[in-house]
Amino acid sequence: MKGKQYIRGLLSLGTAATLLMAMSIPASAADATDDIYLPYLYSYGTNGMPTGQLYDQTQSADYWTDLQKFTVSGTKPISRTYTGLLPQHLLTPDQTDIANIQNTVTGTNTTPSSGIVTNNVWPSYNYMPDPGGVTVDRYTYHTGTGTYLDYNPFGFAQDQLPTKAELGDAENAFTIFGDLKSSESDDSTTVGDYTSGAPIDLTFSLNATAFKRYFNANTMLGLRMGTPTEEQAENYADTKLIKADAQIALTVDIPEGVTVSDPLPQATLTGLPGFTATTSLTDNGSKLLVNIRMDNHGGIEKIRDRVTEVNSLDLSNVQVSITGLSVADDASTESPITIRGTAAGIYDQARANSEEELTSNTDNGDRTYMFFAAKQSDEGRDAGADAAKPNQISYTFNVTEPEPTVVDPWKIEPEASDPADCADNPYVKTATTEGVTYTVTDSKGNALTADSQGRYNYQYGDTVTVTATANDGYAFPEGTTATRTFTAQKAESCNTNNSGNNGNSGTPETPKGDDTTSNNKPAAKPTKKPHAEKSLARTGSALAMPVAAGIMLAIAGIALTVVNKKRESADR
Structure with a gap:
């Protein structure tokens, strides 16, 4: 149940149901304030009505990401501004190249998120215009139904779309995972060993395969709204235009005991063609920020081309290699040093029938602003990490004597x-x-x-x-x-x-x-x-005495020999 808030963004609700929800949130919230929060920042009762806000709790509980406040406004079905929480360093809805397109339903269902709220209970089905589940069916794979649900002009395979079970457990099914390790090691769980002054080359990786299925499901929803004929479905795929912007922000803390090179550390991106990575220092130099932006941000193309591009990507192992960090000369050897990392991203898109609708200030575009905060993968969890923070991306090392x-x-x-x-x-x-x-x-x-x-x-x-x-x-x-x-x-x-x-x-x-x-x-x-x-x-004198003694003994020997010879002569 806790992951159903993720689906609120995927489900494009009927106008009447959306209006009901939009009007009920501030009136029914147990602790309503001047801020009207986006739906994922409320808790809900079994009747589907909001019972209290989660804004304050989420700000303090999300240790795996650093959040910022943002707002999103729209004019349909009512004019209203909503407040949300978004990972820091990401472009807000009014900063992307899609900012000219108004959210068509006042932001209540066009800002889906993953990895932000983990304990929210959201009875998604209560707000579906079709309680029988037809709206949910618009996201999943179908064949042989004899209805518009069979139309699949993009040729999605069954495993490219979510199942109903996954839609009911979206927090687990659509989580983006991250990992941080030494570039010199194949085992990201290992606690490293470095000497003072040694370089710390890191690899930050993301498994974002969930995004493709998320994107495909949203695409099928747009196609199947209004129960199209087969001809209309094909025409949608061939003529519909899309304008998109995308960004990923990675941060690496610079704790005591770690130094930063001058010039700045470098980041090399692999596994994500069409994007460019740049580095900078942020938070008064206490963090290294790697900003990854789509090269053709704000570009317009046919939706079929965009679907092909997204699905051609292998997002299972997007990697950023970071060089330029090192162990400080005075780093302590008494306790391990942990480098904390965060990973977050946004994908903002609008669909329309013409370029004019996508370039002018309009509310006719079908806009969806998606965002995520990545969590640490189970298989790569840092052996030196805080056991009480399993979602935290980190890398730990010891400083040893050389x-x-x-x-x-x-x-x-x-x-x-x-x-x-x-x-x-x-x-x-x-x-x-x-x-x-x-x-x-x-x-x-x-x-x-x-x-x-x-x-x-x-x-x-x-x-x-x-x-x-x-x-x-x-x-x-x-x-x-x-x-x-x-x-x-x-x-x-x-x-x-x-x-x-x-x-x-x-x-x-x-x-x-x-x-x-x-x-x-x-x-x-x-x-x-x-x-x-x-x-x-x-x-010196230590040798003179034994030499003199030897000479005296030699003289005595000669004298003795002469005496003996004289005696021998006398005896004759």
């Missing part, structure tokens, strides 16, 4: 010097490695400062530790030791007779404990083996 660049901090080992004569201080000098920060501390934990030559000088007999820290965005190979230690000889071991040449006598020592990474960064998988620890050669 994969770190793996660097070896010891690809070039620190330079170490331990002068043999103690004339100069021992020192270490670190390498320059992209993504790595080196710090040097003495045995007491004091941080050392490099001199003008990049050397970290320290005292004899002391030990210094070089610590490598991975910068943001970098990591060390798994198993990498983050420190190197160097110990200089004690002062009393210096060779004061040495010429003073420096020698590499610092000795790296293996650090104790599990210190494979620094700054709590996860270790990356190994890309190369850690360098083996090196023992630098020692020079």
